Amino acid sequence: MDKMKLKLLYSDLKSDLEIIEKELAVAVNSSSHLLNEASLHLLLAGGKRIRPVFVLLAAKFGNYSIASIKSVAVSVELIHMASLVHDDVIDDAETRRGRETVKAQWNNRVAMYTGDFLFANAIEYITDLQNTYAHEVLSQTMVELCIGEIIQIEDKHYLEQTVRDYLRRIKRKTAILISASCELGAIASKADEKTVSHLKRFGYYVGMSFQIIDDILDLTSSDEELGKPAGSDLAQGNITLPVLFVKNDPAIEPLLSDILAGTISDTNRQILLTKIRESDGIERAKQISNIYLQKALNEVKQLPANSAKKSLQNIALFMSKRKF
Structure with a gap:
């Protein structure tokens, strides 16, 4: 994804995102030199910070205050970072975004403890929000993410899985955290219940569409665009939606094996x-992604009118139509 183009869609959040970036740097700091190095390595790898962006945009539908919502944005990004570190161990991945992974630069044990440290910090940060339901949303999201990690291991190399199996897996892998980011941003700003529900569903549908496109791009982009060999998901044993549709094609089946x-x-x-x-x-696969995208856009239509509404729509369109 072209990060510069994406950032233009929420350029009005620039100063608040800089606050969150500084807070993330504080959050990954610890008394352990090794843990500091590993966490900072992950932080400096960058990323689109999509989840904090969704927290901030969702908060625009209530009483927006960066002081009261920054801890939520930091929490969800820490969870995302932790899940990436654990994913790289599971997939035995050497690179991510063109950089060495934590497990590659150090080892699996350091990577797993780094992920655990980030998860723990996420829990600590959310306690700044005096809302027990928000704590429940975050903890349930973390549970589902962990279940998703295990299911991904179970489904590796399993060609008999169904489309439903795949959709359930990406719900846990991606959609649930984006959904929680939108829901928690709205809760933190005290948006009304109806708005919170629309934003929660919007995040889920966007997350599903986004992950399907991500899986398509792993097969259609060049090695250079991806920063890793195209088809890495398959090489790691992860069967994605486009492959499920063609797995029995006589011209593809032997190479797939x-x-x-x-x-x-x-x-x-x-x-x-x-x-x-x-x-x-x-x-x-694109058609299914588009079904989720249209559902997301329908949720946006039902939100109260403000500047964030257009931003949510534009980001959803960009994420689901990107070329790499």
């Missing part, structure tokens, strides 16, 4: 990717 077994050559990897790109699997 090879990449899942880890025996595919780079030449055959490119051949497999070409065949998947030329199949109808990509378009069918």
Whole structure:
């Protein structure tokens, strides 16, 4: 995703996001030098900070105050960072966003404890918000994320999984945290219940659409655009939606077996990717992503009129239509 184009869509939040960025730097600090290095390495890798952006935009529908909502934005981003560190261990990933992962630069043990440290800090930060329901939302989200991690391990290399299995998995992997970001931002600003519900559902639908597109891009983008080999999800045993649609194609099935077994050559990897790109699997996956996008936009329509409403709409469109 082109981060510069995305940032233009919420440029009015620039000063508040800078406050959150500084707070994140404080949040990853600890008395352990090793933990500091590993956490800071992850923080400096950057990212789109989409979840804090959704917290801030959702808070615009209530009594907006950066002082009262920054802890929520920091909490959800810490959870996201922690899940990435754990994901990289599960997937044995060496790079993320073109940089070495924590597990690659140090080891699996350091990566797992770094993730645990970030999760714990997220819980500590949310206590600044004097709302027990918000604490419940965050804790349930963390539970679902962890269940999602286990299910992802169970589903690795399993070609008999269904589309429903895939959708349940990405709900936990991605959609639930984006949904919680929107819900918590609205709760923190004391938005009314109806608005909170619309924002929660908006975040869920956007998250589903976003992850499907992310999985498509892993197959259709170049190695250079991704900062890692295209088809990395498959190489790690993760079966995504476009692949589920074409897994029984006689021209694809043998190559698919090879990449899942880890025996595919780079030449055959490119051949497999070409065949998947030329199949109808990509378009069918895009259609499902678009269904979720339209549901998200419908939730936006029902929100009260303000500047954040247009921003939510534009970000949803950008995230679901991006090319890399």
